[in-house]
Amino acid sequence: MGGGRGGRALEGELEALKEALYNYYGALNEVKAGIVKVSLPDKPQALIRFEQCQALNVQLLSGGLLGQPHIWLLEVAIIRDTQSLFAGLQNTKSE
Numbered sequence: 001m002g003g004g005r006g007g008r009a010l011e012g013e014l015e016a017l018k019e020a021l022y023n024y025y026g027a028l029n030e031v032k033a034g035i036v037k038v039s040l041p042d043k044p045q046a047l048i049r050f051e052q053c054q055a056l057n058v059q060l061l062s063g064g065l066l067g068q069p070h071i072w073l074l075e076v077a078i079i080r081d082t083q084s085l086f087a088g089l090q091n092t093k094s095e
Contacts, residue, residue: 010071010074014074014075014078017044017046017075017078017079018078018082020041020044021044021047021078021079021082022082023041024040024041024042024043024044024047025082025083025085025086026086027039027040027041028040028086029086029089029090032090046075046078046079047079050075050076050079
């Protein structure tokens, strides 16, 4: 990511998104495995937006992200990578 305050701030936010996704999907896996006393964290807002756009088969049309699509694309990349990782873990467990 580029230098400067903006780049570092964005990098920090994307890292926080990745951590939130790992916590969310990790807790989901524990719930599916029947581990007791697991509280499911709130679904990250970026994941909610991603799922809404996917369900409606539309791109973001308005708002601040349209003017800065690189941020949205980085969020989408992190979400897809995390979904793939945890889907692979689920497939491995079921085999």
